[in-house]
Amino acid sequence: MHLISVNVGRATAVEYADTGTTGIGKRPVPGPVRVSAPGPKATGAGSGLEGDVVCDRRHHGGDHQAVYAYAREDLDWWEAELGRELPPGLFGENLTTSGVDLSGAVLGERWEVGPELVLEVSSTRIPCRTFQGVLGESGWVKRFTRENRPGAYLRVVREGRISPGDRIVITHRPEHEVTSSFLFRAWTTERALLPRVLAAGEALAPDVRETALAYAAGHGARRAVGRGR
Numbered sequence: 762m763h764l765i766s767v768n769v770g771r772a773t774a775v776e777y778a779d780t781g782t783t784g785i786g787k788r789p790v791p792g793p794v795r796v797s798a799p800g801p802k803a804t805g806a807g808s809g810l811e812g813d814v815v816c817d818r819r820h821h822g823g824d825h826q827a828v829y830a831y832a833r834e835d836l837d838w839w840e841a842e843l844g845r846e847l848p849p850g851l852f853g854e855n856l857t858t859s860g861v862d863l864s865g866a867v868l869g870e871r872w873e874v875g876p877e878l879v880l881e882v883s884s885t886r887i888p889c890r891t892f893q894g895v896l897g898e899s900g901w902v903k904r905f906t907r908e909n910r911p912g913a914y915l916r917v918v919r920e921g922r923i924s925p926g927d928r929i930v931i932t933h934r935p936e937h938e939v940t941s942s943f944l945f946r947a948w949t950t951e952r953a954l955l956p957r958v959l960a961a962g963e964a965l966a967p968d969v970r971e972t973a974l975a976y977a978a979g980h981g982a983r984r985a986v987g988r989g990r
Contacts, residue, residue: 762860762929764874765833767794768850769813777894785895787813787850789857792924796878798824798917809917810855824916825883825966830856831912832863838910843898853892854912861929864942866913869964871933877921879932884914884966885945906949913941937961944969952976 768787777783790812799806802823807815809827831854836847849857856874870882893901905911939961947954948969956977958965965973 762858762931764923764925764927764929765857765859766849766925767792767810767923768855768857769794769808769810770850770853771814777891779890783891783895785853785891787853787855789849789925793922794924795920795922796828796880796917797920799827800824802826808855813855820889826914827883827917828855828880828915829886829912830854830858830861830863830915832861833857833859835863835910835912851895852912853895856923858929863913864910864945865940867935867937868939868941868944868958868961869933869935869937870931871918872915873930873932875921875923875927877919878917878923879919879921880915881918881964882913882941883916883964884969885941885948886911886914887945887948906945909942909945911941911945935961935964939964947973 766789768789770783770785770787773786774782795811796809797811799809799822802821803819805823807813807822815822831852833849836849836852836857840847866882868882868884872880872882874880888902888905890902892905898904937960939958943954944958944961947958955973958969958973959977
């Protein structure tokens with residue numbers, strides 16, 4: 762398991778982004794690149810990677826979306842489906858990996874990347890209009906959602922520098938069922954799964970936890986009302 766590339770994006774003016782600019786179209790850089798916790802979504806640095814830009818702070822960036830990783834194996838699968846080349850970084854990923862089942866990564870799973878950096882799987886990727894715009898594929902959001910190959914977001918446990926070719930070692934994997942793809946399904950097409958994501962405990966981002974708790978409370982209340990009739 763290793764990094765194929767480390768990718769960063771510059772702010773680019775586009776018509777399809779709500780903010781008018783986007784950093785989603787990332788490009789490989791030679792490294793080393795420093796990775797550190799960016800701080801709160803609204804007021805922090807945005808991305809965990811030095812030199813990378815997050816333009817829409819409402820929905821992207823912050824400590825629980827510090828680093829986005831996508832597997833080269835999934836990019837290859839999409840290349841066959843779409844009949845086009847998909848270079849590293851096009852999906853907006855900071856890390857293009859080899860040998861890692863990213864959609865099957867468990868929330869709370871920890872990686873050592875290179876000699877210094879430690880990351881923890883923290884969330885899943887939800888496709889948006891900007892993602893569809895940069896791909897230029899009609900119906901892309903629905904298609905990406907249907908295939909459930911979301912990759913994974915990671916938070917920074919210990920900062921460090923990384924370069925292409927660095928080895929990835931999984932040092933801890935929790936035993937619960939909440940993978941990136943499981944959370945993706947719960948957030949998008951199978952909302953009834955939301956209470957089960959609470960099994961991820963402290964690995965959950967606060968907004969995900971709040972949504973899951975609210976859903977569980979509302980669902981429980983509806984069941985109680987139903988039993989009272």
